[in-house]
Structures are given as C-alpha cells and as structure tokens.
Amino acid sequence: MNDGVNGVALAVFIFFFVAVTVMGFLAARWRRAETDSLDEWGLGGRSFGTWVTWFLLGGDLYTAYTFVAVPAAIYAAGAAGFFAVPYTILVYPLIFTFLPRLWSVSHKHGYVTTSDFVRGRFGSKGLSLAVAVTGILATMPYIALQLVGIQAVLDVMGVGGGEDTNWFVKDLPLLIAFGVLAAYTYSSGLRAPALIAFVKDTLIYIVIAVAIIYIPIKLGGFDEIFAKAGEAYSQTNPATGAPRGALAPGEAGQWTYATLALGSALALFMYPHSITATLSSRSREVIRRNTTILPLYSLMLGLLALLGFMAIAAGVKVSNGQLAIPQLFEDMFPAWFAGVAFAAIGIGALVPAAIMSIAAANLFTRNIYKDFIRPDATPAQETKVSKLVSLLVKVGALVFVLTMDKTVAINFQLLGGIWILQTFPALVGGLFTRWFHRWALLAGWAVGMLYGTIAAYGVASPTQKHFGGSAKEIPGIGEIGYIGLTAFVLNVVVTVVLTFALRAFKAPDGIDETSPEDYTADAGDKGVQVELPPATAGASH
Numbered sequence: 183m184n185d186g187v188n189g190v191a192l193a194v195f196i197f198f199f200v201a202v203t204v205m206g207f208l209a210a211r212w213r214r215a216e217t218d219s220l221d222e223w224g225l226g227g228r229s230f231g232t233w234v235t236w237f238l239l240g241g242d243l244y245t246a247y248t249f250v251a252v253p254a255a256i257y258a259a260g261a262a263g264f265f266a267v268p269y270t271i272l273v274y275p276l277i278f279t280f281l282p283r284l285w286s287v288s289h290k291h292g293y294v295t296t297s298d299f300v301r302g303r304f305g306s307k308g309l310s311l312a313v314a315v316t317g318i319l320a321t322m323p324y325i326a327l328q329l330v331g332i333q334a335v336l337d338v339m340g341v342g343g344g345e346d347t348n349w350f351v352k353d354l355p356l357l358i359a360f361g362v363l364a365a366y367t368y369s370s371g372l373r374a375p376a377l378i379a380f381v382k383d384t385l386i387y388i389v390i391a392v393a394i395i396y397i398p399i400k401l402g403g404f405d406e407i408f409a410k411a412g413e414a415y416s417q418t419n420p421a422t423g424a425p426r427g428a429l430a431p432g433e434a435g436q437w438t439y440a441t442l443a444l445g446s447a448l449a450l451f452m453y454p455h456s457i458t459a460t461l462s463s464r465s466r467e468v469i470r471r472n473t474t475i476l477p478l479y480s481l482m483l484g485l486l487a488l489l490g491f492m493a494i495a496a497g498v499k500v501s502n503g504q505l506a507i508p509q510l511f512e513d514m515f516p517a518w519f520a521g522v523a524f525a526a527i528g529i530g531a532l533v534p535a536a537i538m539s540i541a542a543a544n545l546f547t548r549n550i551y552k553d554f555i556r557p558d559a560t561p562a563q564e565t566k567v568s569k570l571v572s573l574l575v576k577v578g579a580l581v582f583v584l585t586m587d588k589t590v591a592i593n594f595q596l597l598g599g600i601w602i603l604q605t606f607p608a609l610v611g612g613l614f615t616r617w618f619h620r621w622a623l624l625a626g627w628a629v630g631m632l633y634g635t636i637a638a639y640g641v642a643s644p645t646q647k648h649f650g651g652s653a654k655e656i657p658g659i660g661e662i663g664y665i666g667l668t669a670f671v672l673n674v675v676v677t678v679v680l681t682f683a684l685r686a687f688k689a690p691d692g693i694d695e696t697s698p699e700d701y702t703a704d705a706g707d708k709g710v711q712v713e714l715p716p717a718t719a720g721a722s723h
Contacts, residue, residue: 202381205374218565224543225462228462229464230468240476241457243534246327246532246534249527252483257494271452276448286702296457300609320439325539326582331530382530399491410494413492415429517537631671
C-alpha cells in the first residue's frame with residue numbers, strides 16, 4: 183500500500199463524487215409532484231419505469247459489499263466466497279412469483295413498507311411491529327458496510343494519513359462523504375439514488391470489463407492466476423492449522439455453501455431497501471420485466487468474484503481482506519483509471535446506503551411512529567419524521583464504522599441476513615394464503631430470531647470470540663450449514679404447528695383488509711390508488 187496520497191486517482195475520484203453529489207441535489211426536481219408525502223419522498227412517486235427500476239434495483243442489490251466483500255472472501259478463503267453467484271441466480275425465479283403480487287396489493291392499498299402489508303393482511307400491529315423492527319436492525323449493519331467500502335477506497339488512496347494520525351483528520355474524508363450523502367438523501371429522497379444509479383452501474387460495468395481483460399494480461403493469463411491462487415490456498419493458515427482455502431469447495435464445505443446460497447436467496451428481497459425499490463415502479467409489468475433482465479448483474483458478479491484470485495496472483499498483501507480489491511486496482515491500473523475504479527466503489531456505496539436509510543426510515547415512520555405514537559399523523563408529518571429518521575439511521579451506521587473493528591462489518595451484515603430471513607413466512611406466506619395464524623407467525627418469528635442470534639453468538643473465528651461467522655452444525659443432521667436457514671426451518675415448523683393448534687381452538691383472526699383481486703391489480707385497473715386520502719389512511723392504519 184502506498185504511503186503517500188495517489189493524487190491523480192484522488193482527483194478522478196473527487197470529480198465523479200462531485201458530479202453525483204450535484205445529481206443527487208438536482209434529483210429533487212426530477213419528476214417531482216407538488217404533494218409532500220412518503221409516496222413522493224420515500225418511493226419516488228411510484229413512477230419509475232423499466233430502465234430506471236432496473237438501475238435502481240441493481241444499484242440497490244449490487245453494492246460496495248459486492249465490489250469489496252465478495253472478492254475479499256475469495257481472496258481470504260477461496261471458492262467458498264462464490265456462494266453469492268448462485269444465490270443471485272436463484273433469487274430471480276423466486277421473486278418472479280411474489281413481487282408482482284406484493285406490488286399490486288401495495289398499490290391498491292397505499293402500502294409503503296412490508297409491515298404495512300403484514301398489518302393489513304393479518305390485522306396484527308404486533309406482527310407488523312416485529313417485521314418493522316427486524317427490518318431496521320438488519321439494515322443498519324448493511325449501511326455500515328457501505329461506509330466501510332468507502333473507507334477502504336480512501337485508505338488505499340492514502341487519504342486521511344497513517345494509523346498515528348489524529349482520529350478526526352483520519353476520518354474527515356469519510357465524515358464529508360457521509361454529510362453529502364445525508365444532505366442529498368434528505369433533500370431528494372429516493373429520486374437521488376435512482377438518478378445516481380445510472381452513473382454507478384455504468385462505471386462498474388466499465389471497470390469490470392477492463393479488469394477482466396487487462397489484469398489477466400498483466401499477470402500472464404488465467405492459467406497463471408489459478409496456479410498461483412491454488413498454491414496460496416494450499417499453504418497452512420497458522421491461526422487455524424488448516425489450509426487457507428481451496429479453488430473449489432471441499433466435500434466438508436458443501437452443506438455450508440449450499441445452505442448459505444439458498445438462505446441468502448430467500449432473504450435478499452426481504453430487506454426493506456429491496457422492497458422500497460420495487461414499490462417505486464409504476465406498474466406490475468415493470469416488476470415482471472425486471473425479474474427477467476436483472477440476472478445480467480449475476481454475470482457481472484461472477485466476473486467480479488474472479489478479482490479475488492487475481493489479487494492473490496498479483497501478490498497483494500493486506501491485513502484487512504476488504505482492502506484487497508482496492509489495492510489490486512491501485513497496483514495494476516494506471517493512476518487515472520484506478521481513480522475511476524475507486525469512484526465506482528465509492529458511488530456503489532452511496533446509492534444503496536441512501537436507499538437503505540430511506541427504507542429503514544419508512545419502516546419507523548409508518549409502523550412505529552404512525553401505528554403506536556401518532557396515529558393521526560398527516561402525510562406531511564410522516565414525510566418530515568422519515569427524513570429525520572433517515573439521518574439518524576446513517577449516524578448510527580457511521581458510529582458503528584468509526585468505533586468498531588472494520589473486519590467485523592461483514593459478519594454483522596451476515597447476522598442481519600439471519601434476522602431478515604425470519605420475516606419470510608409472514609410476507610411471502612401472506613401473499614399467497616391467509617391460513618397462517620397471526621399469533622403463530624409471531625411465535626415462529628420469535629423462535630427463529632432467538633435461535634439465529636444465540637447460534638451466531640456462539641460462532642468464533644480467529645479474530646472474533648463471538649459472531650465470528652454465520653455457519654454452525656445443523657441440529658439433527660450433523661453437517662455445518664447456514665444458521666439463517668436452520669432458524670428459518672424452525673420458524674416455519676413452529677408457525678405451522680401453532681397454526682393447527684390455534685385453528686383447532688378457534689383463536690380469533692385479525693381483519694384482512696385485502697381481497698383476492700388486489701393481488702393481480704395493475705396501475706391502470708379501476709380502483710387502484712397510488713396514495714390513500716388522509717381520512718382513509720387514518721381509518722385503515
């Protein structure tokens with residue numbers, strides 16, 4: 183790693199950062215309506231078409247985690263890190279079955295969050311609160327991971343000084359980036375990341391296309407890259423006494439690989455930011471089209487993951503694996519193009535961080551503030567609260583980044599995945615059936631959350647005593663598997679058993695405010711509404 187500042191790369195990075203900042207503030211005027219409501223600020227007026235939605239969802243799902251943590255996992259442990267590729271392939275047929283239904287019922291009833299739907303479907307504010315709290319908790323470390331991605335780029339460029347530098351001076355660039363992100367998100371809402379996503383995805387595709395051709399040429403071809411990587415993985419890790427990794431997952435790791443891929447696929451569109459981007463589209467057909475073209479990003483992800491092997495072959499040595507890919511770009515690219523690559527990572531963090539903070543704020547506003555604190559809140563008051571909470575969420579993520587070891591960020595994000603997966607039965611189950619009892623869903627959620635958290639707490643790693651990973655022995659099977667999927671199975675079992683029991687005892691159901699035709703309605707259908715009038719909204723919520 184360079185001791186000084188890479189001036190050329192920094193200048194290019196600043197150019198793109200300033201450009202997207204200007205775009206972020208100008209986005210406030212893009213397709214802006216006169217009304218002041220969460221539909222406008224938090225969902226972009228529910229007006230985005232196929233391409234805007236595609237870039238927004240891509241910017242939402244393929245984040246700094248993608249650019250930094252996936253290749254870093256491969257750099258550290260080998261092909262086990264490729265689990266992200268199959269799970270992004272699995273997820274699109276899955277969401278094709280339920281996202282259009284969620285879009286339809288949400289537009290018909292003016293739902294802004296998944297908790298809105300759960301409350302309306304099952305007539306349970308308690309279950310809605312559980313889903314909202316889970317969403318906020320799971321999103322916080324995800325936002326922090328985006329800030330870690332920005333900080334990794336700044337570290338490699340030499341910005342902020344060395345380890346002995348005053349903490350304020352060292353973290354000042356990150357504080358500035360945070361301030362800019364907070365300001366244009368507050369001002370423009372979801373329109374800001376939607377507009378910036380065009381720049382972000384264009385830069386990422388350019389960088390990956392160049393990297394996958396240029397770097398192997400400099401390193402002697404893929405044969406040489408895989409040979410050096412295989413040799414490095416065969417060496418013993420002194421911390422574990424086992425080989426560092428493998429070019430292909432061994433038999434012992436196959437259960438972990440498969441369960442992590444499947445569990446992650448089930449969890450991805452349970453995240454609030456995924457749903458926020460989905461509900462911002464203007465029609466049911468836009469969602470269906472996007473599920474068919476979003477797999478293009480999986481191709482990009484597969485190529486991106488190979489950078490982990492290239493970092494090993496290039497002799498990159500870093501104490502924190504999350505610096506491996508930024509350092510690879512610094513070492514292999516001309517300074518000006520390294521700046522382009524760093525800008526792609528930085529903007530790749532800003533876009534999802536903005537969407538995530540908006541999604542978490544919407545959950546708090548609609549399902550905690552409006553449901554339990556101020557039921558008569560007007561649309562304008564909801565918007566004001568959501569704006570303020572979006573700032574607080576980002577502050578919380580910033581505190582996490584500045585006060586905790588950066589190497590644990592990915593593990594806390596994986597813990598968030600364990601948590602958010604426990605909302606699957608209520609959300610997806612509710613989209614297809616009313617059979618599950620609201621109390622059974624709440625009990626299943628509680629069991630899944632409790633087991634998942636305790637199991638993850640007991641996992642140690644060479645650098646962490648607790649929360650050191652997301653895989654543990656599956657009870658009754660004896661294989662090592664993804665904790666989140668085990669917790670999900672327990673969740674479903676408890677939900678099904680208790681539903682049978684509660685139905686047998688004729689426990690009272692909540693009121694379902696939806697009807698079968700709501701789940702197939704489109705924007706042009708009679709009776710579909712984008713926003714509930716204040717009086718109706720207050721009565722139904």
